[in-house]
């Protein structure tokens with residue numbers, strides 16, 4: 001006999017066999033037992049949660065010759081015929097393949113004829129949301145005037161796509177995801193019955209990756225068993241589910257903890273190259289973060305840690321993260337999951353996520369309230385482009401690292417980087433530029449900027465791509481960097497700064513110093529400068545906004561520096 005898939009062999013044959021949908025199966029049993037079944041049902045819920053199985057059992061139960069408490073006997077002629085798919089009165093239609101109006105019209109014509117063998121003619125329409133509008137209309141006509149002894153069971157994973165007029169004519173049941181415990185229990189039962197040895201952790205991984213679908217769980221189990229010697233091993237379960245090895249997770253999380261985006265990306269590429277699913281990977285990161293948060297919180301909560309996730313290696317890096325950072329990572333990963341589900345640019349989203357969460361300064365930048373005011377999708381797409389550039393730069397860096405051509409970036413411990421942000425900032429030079437800044441000088445700097453960029457090497461250009469001139473005087477230009485990482489790298493490279501200054505001087509035809517600033521610090525520095533220099537002249541009696549613009553020396557100064565169009569006065 002040909003091999004039969006586990007989920008077929010172990011398909012439930014009675015309501016009580018169905019796992020994890022007790023309320024629904026009890027209701028259906030009662031309806032059958034009391035002959036109070038409806039003429040139309042809608043079964044909705046995620047895939048593999050028992051919708052089709054329940055439909056088949058219901059079709060059998062209403063027709064069974066010896067039903068017992070609403071359950072089919074599975075022994076009478078009708079039950080046997082139904083179980084062998086040869087009962088003509090049970091008609092299964094897959095709307096995903098039969099979505100034409102004609103098929104449903106066919107039902108409308110044939111529905112008039114009485115069942116041939118059984119009491120009820122039962123139509124099971126799977127994936128009913130796939131029906132065309134015309135087919136829905138035809139179906140609605142049938143549901144409006146249902147002939148006696150006909151039952152419709154509509155099954156769908158996407159009930160929101162079904163017209164309300166149809167839904168209102170059905171009795172509706174929502175099938176829930178099956179709990180991991182229930183899936184585990186069922187798999188254990190099957191394996192014990194088949195006398196197959198199994199690794200508990202391997203079984204755990206399969207149950208987790210089935211995402212509440214019993215059919216998926218059994219299909220994965222089937223595959224894992226076909227890998228080797230009729231035994232379920234941890235390794236086979238990992239292979240089949242694309243579960244990450246502990247080593248992969250640890251190397252990725254360590255790079256994140258150490259603020260090393262290039263290493264984190266390398267680790268990401270290895271994970272994706274080994275065939276791991278990006279979505280599963282994001283789920284794993286969230287599980288790991290959840291457990292790290294519990295571990296870092298206190299001893300009570302850490303009892304709730306998932307021991308299968310938290311290996312000794314992960315516990316060893318737990319103190320590298322504080323919980324704020326972990327919450328930030330979880331937020332970013334959740335947002336990425338949404339994007340991944342709606343996109344085929346999975347790898348790009350994963351790269352962007354990786355760079356984001358391995359740079360804590362971006363986290364700080366993003367939690368500042370003023371950055372959230374603009375149009376979200378605009379911000380997202382601008383951010384997307386910038387990160388994309390940053391990633392291509394990092395990719396070059398990785399290539400350089402692996403071929404040994406480029407010299408490795410000096411290691412920058414986290415504390416060192418954080419402590420030094422301020423000391424690297426050259427406020428004196430910035431104030432000097434602001435002291436004689438004009439809008440014209442800024443415009444001139446912006447005009448030559450593209451040419452200046454084209455004079456740089458590719459990697460320098462990648463670094464400067466996330467920077468803009470934000471203020472300029474006749475003798476200097478202040479350049480703001482979106483990312484702390486690039487600001488630091490540029491600031492530390494005196495050779496590069498000199499080259500930049502020389503080229504800018506050549507293009508502007510005058511000596512011109514380039515001063516760098518992280519963009520997140522720019523508003524504060526600008527405000528500090530303006531406050532310090534004009535504080536004593538502040539007007540005490542402010543009337544209208546227009547008046548303020550004209551008379552407020554702070555505003556005058558700001559307009560002088562940055563131009564009328566970008567200065568907007570906000571009342572405190």
Ligand SMILES: [Zn+2]
Nearest residue numbers: 064073076079
């Ligand atoms: Zn029967």
